Amino acid sequence: MIGADGSGSLRVLIAPDSFKGSMSAIDVARLVAEGWATVRPDDALLPLPLADGGEGTLDTVAAAVPGARRVAVTVPGPDGRPVNTHWLRLPDGTGVVELAGCSGLTLLDRPRPADAHTRGFGRAIAAALDAGATRLLLALGGSASTDGGAGVLVELGARLLDAAGTPIPPGNRGLGRLQTVDLTGMRPLPPGGAVILTDVANPLLGPDGAAPVFGAQKGLSPSGTVIAEHNLRRLARYLNVDAMAAGAGAAGGTGFGLLAWGAEVAPGGEFLGELAGLPAAVATADVVVTGEGRFDVQSWSGKLPSHVAGLAASAGIPTLLVAGQVSASTSGRFCASEDLSVLAGAPWRAIAHPSRYLRLAGAALARRMAVAGAEPVGLGSPAGDR
Incomplete structure (x- = not known):
């Protein structure tokens, strides 16, 4: 040639x-x-080297954007144990946060499909907001949980309560006790908004949803998948978001939770490819x-x-x-x-x-x-x- x-x-x-x-x-x-x-x-x-919103996104963006700076943060991992990770501050004020480094499956010693959560990802997003991020790029992929983004919402100020008015436990299992969702205390989006970067277009629910398609790789059994789907449906009843929206099922439904916050979905590979x-x-x-x-x-x-x-x-x-x-x-x-x-x-x-x-x-x-x-x-x- x-x-x-x-x-x-x-x-x-x-x-x-x-x-x-x-x-x-x-x-x-x-x-x-x-x-x-x-x-x-x-x-x-x-x-x-590229990424599509999953593991490695921060490395790709850091290599592509001169002046990008890593900001260290310690968050609760998907099983609650502390994880030392970081988010990325870009020169224009954008904050890039990667779920895999905060709430990813590789951070577990063993799969915990019913109880793993996304609180660490939410904590890192909050840290970027606290540091003055004017826009957020939120990379979804490699999630350990199927909590519908409930952990993220809690860390951003939402209250998810059971029948007694007590906060529900983190993880998909906790969603089975959900009776009240209060979003009035949630932090606002940054001025430039928040963009969800994902490589999947799956909805939250149904045969192509988060639990049936991705649950097995997080450790869900067939019977556990049925329960997880039921619990996600319960969460969906309390949030004014289309559960069938493209990308809502990304990262165990974390896309759904972020949509409820007001974030927008973008194809991760295309967006990050343009950036690089x-x-x-x-x-x-x-x-x-x-x-x-x-x-x-x-x-x-x-x-x-x-x-x-x-x-x-x-x-x-x-x-x-x-x-x-x-x-x-x-x-x-x-x-x-x-x-x-x-x-x-x-x-x-x-x-x-x-x-x-x-x-x-x-x-x-x-x-x-x-x-x-x-x-x-x-x-x-x-x-x-x-």
Whole structure:
């Protein structure tokens, strides 16, 4: 393949998401680049680590915005134990708060699906407001709980009470005792408002809602999922928000709670990609590599790799995929893909040694380009489909 400069070298944009709970987007981009360079050392490699609102969002924004500053804060984690984390202050006064670092599943020693909560995320939002944030970007993803954002609302001044007028316990289980919701003491939105950044469009309730779709990954059993859905319906009766709104089911329903506060939803991958300069970077590339930890059917519904591939397709630029595991068709958008679990021979081996297999994946994708001649493997054909 001939590069845009007429030579045999290529400008390769490497724009992955993080591999959740395993590898940051910064490390994924670096390791894929290292592997690629072993096969095609003359190519210009352009790492651009990205996020879609989940784990790694603060790192992506910090790298993209000069002058961004981390502000330390200690909050109650999803099980109540203290968590030392931070939020990000941007030079224009915007505060960026990431749920995964405050109330995320990786902060637990074991899943606590009925009792995990989002109070820590709410505490960090309050800290940003206390520090004078004029606008908020709220990154949802990686939640440990299915509390409908109740913990966030409480930390922002809401009162959620049982029949005796006592605050309900945190977590989804506590919602089963909810009898009164008082929002009169809630803090106002900052002057510039609050934007919910999420990679999912699921509603709060129903078969595509927070509990049925995401409950299992938080530890909910089938019977527990039914109870969790019932408790979320109870919360929804007390809040004047459309429970079927797109994004309301994000992060165990935290999107719903934030909508009740007055925040607005934005597609995380698109918003953060713009912030990081993704469209301009794609336009100057000869080939784009993107990826995430698990590429599945949900990846086609707003996840970062599909957004990156869409931008590249619009510019007529081939896109390659690397993922920890590929469990959905990649044809139509990706010219080729590399599955770390296949390279490693087993998913557990890829998880145990992600650095090794990310380098191998980068080399394998570069090798495909090296032998493809004037056109990358899979372009216009299903050759890259797994």
